[in-house]
Amino acid sequence: MANALKARTALGAHDPLQVMVGALVVTERFDVALASVAARRGRMGDLAKAAETIGLPLPEAARHASGEVYAAFWTAPEMWLVEAPFASHELIAEVLKQALGDAASVTEQTDAWVAFDLLAPDLAPLLERLCNVDFPAVVVGYATRTMVEHLGCYLIKHGRGTARLYGPRSSAKSLLHALEAAAHSAW
């Protein structure tokens, strides 16, 4: 029986969605495991050491950084959201807890978010309609929390025309609708 159980995506489908609207391609990412990592008080040094041994980058404020297996972006002082391939890190929180010990508090976040990869020649016309991030002005690797259609999201800039957007999973359809509506308007 257990073999017949298959997780659905945030949009309620069996397979991740890809949709094209104007110049925009939205790809739902179903293959990313997420966990939050926060240094316990006074333990930042220990966390940094432990993170280094497992190749976990802990970037500075408002930045995203990629390692070999792990990638991470800053969410708050001494706190990060960590990304890893779902196939190898389905139990990412357990893996990180083992590696980081009591220097950090770790929470499972994989099923809390929907991840959309955004692709267009230039994302500025889209994002200026959706949020208050000055997308052309910020550097590649910029990561920030922002509001999109009243939804608290994380936006990570990977290039002039590539970005990843994390939104609340329970509002995945609303967020997708906002992206589609803004793309219709932009292109």
Add this chain to the structure above:
Amino acid sequence: MIIHHPILGPRDAQEFVYLGDESLIDRPDGMTAGIEAFHDYAYNRDNPAGAHRELWYHEQGDRSWLVVTRNTVTHEITKVELARDVARAKGRTK
């Protein structure tokens, strides 16, 4: 209105939630300070026309609490600090 976040730089005020007077940081010990001090903490606020130190929460950002010094007449913001730093400077441990 733009709030210059000490870590993240200029941020639109719509990302923040306003709580109130910064004196909320100085909660007296309810068991030892006496009822007058706690009543004062709970109910009494100054209402200055001028510089006002107040707590703002960066809810749609990094979830930090800030102490913002704002002129209530002109809305000019002259100083923004992390509430954590302000509390620690007062000798608080948490």
